[in-house]
Amino acid sequence: MEKELKKTPLYEACLKAGGKMVDFHGWLLPVQYESIIAEHKAVREDAGMFDVSHMGQVFFEGKDAYRFLQNAATNNYKLEPGRGAYAHILNENGGIIDDVISFCLSEEKFLVVVNSATREKDFEWFKKKSAGFDVKVTDASDSYAMLALQGPKALDYLEALDADIKLLKRFWIKEIDLFGAKAYVTRTGYTGEDGVEIMGPAEQINKLFAWALEHGFKPCGLGARDVLRLEAGYLLSGSDMDESKNPYEASCGWVVKLNKEEPFTAKEIMARVKAEGVKNKLIGFKLLGAGVAREGCGVYKDGVKIGSLTSATYSPLFKAIGCGYVPAEINDGDKVEIEIRGRMVPAQAVKMPFYKNKV
Structure with a gap:
């Protein structure tokens, strides 16, 4: 019996906007609306938006939250509320389980955004690794919807929603009131263009989708997103990197901070790989x-x-x-x-x- 495909909270909105749905790692997501080329052009020259509600959100809370993430991931995080960083989480042999972006919400609370294809595996790995740390690990993914708004004019359009949007620095996060509910805004991106991701309750993100359609954003699908991210050199988890590859092989050695004090998983192996080469x-x-x-x-x-x-x-x-x-x-x-x-x-x-x- 075939497993039923999951739908994001924005599924109906994407359909109504003309999205052509396909199976992406068990999720029904739009591959395109008008055309891949038109959507690519919108993001490179104007502003486009993507339903990325299939991605996961994992929270880490407790007095050891920071120390745990320092042990769990390759990059050297900063204990500075609002700041985020890209990192890899590795298996015991140095293979890439996933690439994640972690954000410091407070000294004892972090949000980690994970890929949809590895969400369950990531969560179980985090739970297993958290033994011995005073940290609570919560997978809140089912409580969130998420919209990525990207392009050279994206922040200009978004000023009508948040007058201070341009003050948010690259790879930082802030909390906003979005149509009456708490939401998070992050400024990262997967297209090579400027922009933000906004995650929050499904009702509010659906309102945001409708708002964005009326304020200059073109709905875009997986097809354009894949072209944009490859042009920008961003890797696709499960294709360009997986547990059979390490960060140095994936040309991401810069994300491995061997000089940090915490003994992250496979740190000694990574030191040897760097010394010997790939x-x-x-x-x-x-x-x-x-x-x-x-x-x-x-x-x-x-x-x-x-x-x-x-x-x-x-x-x-x-x-x-x-x-x-x-x-x-x-x-x-x-x-x-x-x-x-x-x-x-x-x-x-x-x-x-x-x-x-x-x-």
């Missing part, structure tokens, strides 16, 4: 010939297969692009070939991100 690494590729590569396409050098693409798409800005794991000696600018349906297409290794905006 055999394979994630790198970007740009096709030089006709065709559009997809996930799983082989990467070849001098007729020998050296790896496969973990993500690939058509970019309106850069044509056919992708990324994948190949030997560490492959460098930016090296010529390779990518196999597309039995046809070898010339390509070039490119250091990610393909696109970088000043946000």
